[in-house]
Amino acid sequence: MRFPKLFERLAAQVSLPEDEWEKAEALASEQVLARRELFLQPGAPSDRFALVLQGVFRAVRVSAGGAESIKAFRAEGELIGAYAEMLQRRPSMTAIEALEPSRVLVFRTSDLEALERGHVCWERLARRVAEYHFILKERREQEFLDLTAEERLVRFWEEHPHLKGRVSQRDVAAYLGITEEALSRIMSRRRKQRG
Amino acid sequence: MRFPKLFERLAAQVSLPEDEWEKAEALASEQVLARRELFLQPGAPSDRFALVLQGVFRAVRVSAGGAESIKAFRAEGELIGAYAEMLQRRPSMTAIEALEPSRVLVFRTSDLEALERGHVCWERLARRVAEYHFILKERREQEFLDLTAEERLVRFWEEHPHLKGRVSQRDVAAYLGITEEALSRIMSRRRKQRG
DNA sequence: CCGCCGCCTTGACCTGGATCAACCCGAGGG
DNA sequence: CCCTCGGGTTGATCCAGGTCAAGGCGGCGG
Secondary structure, eight states, X not given: OOOHHHHHHHHHHSOOOHHHHXXXXXXXXXXEEOTTOEEXXXXXXXXXXXXXXXXXXXXXXXXXXXXXXXXXXXXXXXXXXXXXXXXXXXXXOEEEEESSSEEEEEEEHHHHHHHHHHXXXXXXXXXXXXXXXXXXXXXXXXXXXXXXXXXXXXXXXXXXXXXXXXXXXXXXXXXXXXXXXXXXXXXXXXXXXXX | OOOHHHHHHHHHHSOOOHHHHHHHHHHOEEEEEOTTOEEEOTTSBOOEEEEEEESOXXXXXXXXXSOEEEEEEEOTTOEESOHHHHHTTOBOOEEEEESSSEEEEEEEHHHHHHHHHHOHHHHHHHHHHHHXXXXXXXXXXXXXXXXXXXXXXXXXXXXXXXXXXXXXXXXXXXXXTSOHHHHHHHHHHHHHHTO
16 A cells, blocks of 8 residues: 555545555556646646645636636645536636645546446545535635635635645735735735734 | 436436335425525524425525625525535524425435435435535636626526526625625616617 | 846726615505 | 505715736846
């Protein structure tokens, strides 16, 4: 077993037989990415996803006008991939870019599907993953509905302290749904008021 | 079988044995709700959910300040329930209110869990449900990030034509994340411009 | 050492939507 | 028949954040 820590984390979520995990490991491959390198480019088929072993990524939604908005940051232990597009078997609308030199463990969707046919544990795990990401999205929806940009900023750092110093202010702004200028002003206002 | 049409719809999604569906039907009970009546009140345990047989509901997030924002409208064939809270086994933060005289088919979460232990099809179905709702939330997230209130309004009616005439303008505004005055102005502006 | 680049800041101005307040209109109940 | 009430409109004013434009500054390659 190459990734015992990972196995433990998953096994805590759903009962996952060791030999099933070994099969999955055999199908996965490690990939190293440089800063700025894309794990997934928009337009590409969304037939692979990965677990971040080391580094930070941003998932950027590329809209028609070329405006970039950031769907999520993902760091160690989290999944990267164009999840929604994968579920709908569509090409990716999302660019997934390494913000640091990174290492990931890549799985092909089709391999996962094969594993699912062999043992129910994968179905269960997929369910958990879907439910977990649903909760994340719902939380963000609520933040957009009920909070100001400044409140969203505070929440962001509460919920993602591990991203301190690893993501640019520009990108935080794009995540919050405001411009970088607006974010800069919010921060300087807060500096004056509190210290 | 009391709900053959429903069975067909589900069976198209995942392979669902007829006798499993009969078991589920036996555990479910119909409930009739008057206009304004709550299917779920905030603070109540989120141990039941339901399928809308007839009518329209709104899911209202009750925030500390008493401000109401609307998470979703749900009509015939859709599920109502405090899904995120259910998954986290927390009391509901959501009020679910009938906007019309309605009929729903109620399931208890614990009954579903029992069914899941008996046959994998329920696990699969739960997965589909989670994935589907994830996609919905992600779409909404994107709308908040990339679209103006007016664009969100247009999308709203494109995506929910069946709600025409059944939801108040006030509630549409609360769904879009703006005030009823702002929505009224957007609409009158559009009326002048196009006709 | 210089110049450029990526990232952040600051200023001036504009605008979408919030807020507060008055008012309209149609339906239902006394 | 009038009163009230829920839902919608309209006006005046305010403010958060967008837009455009001009620097600042640290790091790195030439």
